[in-house]
Amino acid sequence: MDSIEVVLVMLLAVVASAYLTRLLPRAVPLPLVQIALGALIAAKSTRGVDLEPDLFFLVFLPPLLFLDGWRIPKSGLLRDKGTILELALGLVVFTVLGAGLLIHWLIPAMPLPVAFALAAIISPTDPIAVSSIAATTPIPKRLMHILEGESLLNDASGLVCFRFAVAAAMTGAFSVSTAGLTFVWLVVAGIGAGVGVTMLVTWAQRWLTCRFGEPVGSPILVNLLLPFGAYLVAERMHASGILAAVAAGITMSYVELNGHALANTRIQRSAVWDTVQFALNGIMFVLLGEQLPDIFRGASATIEESGHLNPWWLAVYAVAINVGLLMLRMLWVWASLRLTIFKQKIRHQPRMKINPRLLLATTLAGARGAITLAGVLTLPLAMPDGSPFPARSLTIFLACSVILVSLLVASLGLPRLLAGMTFPPEPEEQREEDLARRAAANAAIVAIEHTQVVLMEAESCVDPEAYPQAAARVIAFYEHKLKEVDPENDAAWRKTDHAEKELRLAALDAERTTIYDLARHDRISDDISRKLVREIDLMEARYR
Structure with missing residues (x-):
């Protein structure tokens, strides 16, 4: 050989x-x-x-x-x-x-x-x-x-x-x-x-x-x-x-x-x-x-x-x-x-x-x-x-x-x-993660509000009324994330983590199956199929 x-x-x-x-x-x-x-x-x-x-x-x-x-x-x-x-x-x-x-x-x-x-x-x-x-x-x-x-x-x-x-x-x-x-x-x-x-x-x-x-x-x-x-x-x-x-x-x-x-x-x-x-x-x-x-x-x-x-x-x-x-x-x-x-x-x-x-x-x-x-x-x-x-x-x-x-x-x-040994949890890691999520979400909300004003005042803006509605939807998403890491709501939100994860994974799997089915029947192109599946895969990696 x-x-x-x-x-x-x-x-x-x-x-x-x-x-x-x-x-x-x-x-x-x-x-x-x-x-x-x-x-x-x-x-x-x-x-x-x-x-x-x-x-x-x-x-x-x-x-x-x-x-x-x-x-x-x-x-x-x-x-x-x-x-x-x-x-x-x-x-x-x-x-x-x-x-x-x-x-x-x-x-x-x-x-x-x-x-x-x-x-x-x-x-x-x-x-x-x-x-x-x-x-x-x-x-x-x-x-x-x-x-x-x-x-x-x-x-x-x-x-x-x-x-x-x-x-x-x-x-x-x-x-x-x-x-x-x-x-x-x-x-x-x-x-x-x-x-x-x-x-x-x-x-x-x-x-x-x-x-x-x-x-x-x-x-x-x-x-x-x-x-x-x-x-x-x-x-x-x-x-x-x-x-x-x-x-x-x-x-x-x-x-x-x-x-x-x-x-x-x-x-x-x-x-x-x-x-x-x-x-x-x-x-x-x-x-x-x-x-x-x-x-x-x-x-x-x-x-x-x-x-x-x-x-x-x-x-x-x-x-x-x-x-x-x-x-x-x-x-x-x-x-x-x-x-x-x-x-x-x-x-x-x-x-x-x-x-x-x-x-x-x-x-x-x-x-x-x-x-x-x-x-x-x-x-x-x-x-x-x-x-x-x-x-x-x-x-x-x-x-x-x-x-x-x-x-x-x-x-x-x-x-x-x-075998049989139990080790205390490390709360420091969870606190650091919650701190990062809160800071990132607050920074995102500030950036959305600022960008909304800039885009509405731009000369290329066609429909100024569209931006407040879009900004409200995006801000609502980040406010939801802030509630997930709110210390006062911590116990209640943690209980739903596992259930939400399983539901989201099931939904993503259904999305991917549908996209593959459409591609197999030539109803969408391979490029579109790969793009959408990649987005779904990234979301799935987040929850796994």
Whole structure:
């Protein structure tokens, strides 16, 4: 099977995995299904996919990290910034040191820099893997925001540590002062490149749109290319392309607040990015499964380097490393919570209690995934003198085993651990939504009244009496929306929400069926049919 055909089969496997997860028990997460399908592809094909490490890194990581930075809730990120930084930076360094020494102790034949490189690449958690598990598990929203923020930032910190460790393995030298200065440059220049490229591209696109209009599809394509541009610019500056992609995504989220993009562009762009994210993450896990047989054979061939001949020692190493990672994570999370309680005591604030089940849930939720796979496959094939990179196959195998075991532990452990737990509702979100709806409705009424006067006084106005009637109807619609979010009428209006939603959905379905029926009998054109169905679909998306 040719490489192109294998890629196409992988894309079909990603599509099939989405349907298989609906047939399998809810405890089976999507990444595990995709890994299994990848292994099946490897069993049926005679030729796999060989990707250059740098190309693999460039194709998969920038868009995924860009999207993580764009979509992560900024309010939660700022509210829990202390806890997130402790996990994303402190825990990564703690894991690199602790797990690196553990791996070198387990496998003395693996050089210490290579052990640290393996520890660094298995330190970042994966938000997609956690989200797929959380879809069937009642994880508190605040904890999910912390886990998302951790996974966003520890991608960058883990990959930067990985880069230092690989450089030390290649050169045989490591200087703390040089590493410190290099780290500062990587961070500052990487973030600057991401912010600068995003702002420059946004300004140029806005200027071109004002001068020449907006071509269909052009803004979406520019948005898709943006993370690659930020990544490549940072790499040319010998800075961190990973941080550049993250910074570009976060900057894009603030640029969007200007509201310059057209509504139609935002809708189409969101759908395109959802597809890209699903496809890239799916292919990453399918590719992991497809390469597992070769990875296992390569690791078995190098097991002799560790002083053992029995391949079952691979399983011993995998279990020991995973247990070590869980213990390190639990220890750090517990210490972080104790530090938070100590700060609350000093500030005379109400002190929280450590819930053992949530402590263990935070530990198990540290599943690894696409970032670990993408990073470990970028290990160099050879040393500067031409000799093979030491224990490369074994390192890749152990990283893949961490992905598999962490996914299994999280998918099997979290539902049972959190079963029966009830979490208090988060009224803050409802209050913020009601505040936004009231402010938007009041602003709309003011704009209607002002626009009505302007249109009636315009020279092109044909029938001035039509505008008061139209304005009254539109204002009545917004006054109805204001009553829905009126605190005094809150209980009464909330009771009708579900009933109104079901009735509106039934009405929209009837509208769509009728339009399709008219189009099938050639009573309306395809263009009119598509236009009206799109309007109905947007309304349905609002109520769903």
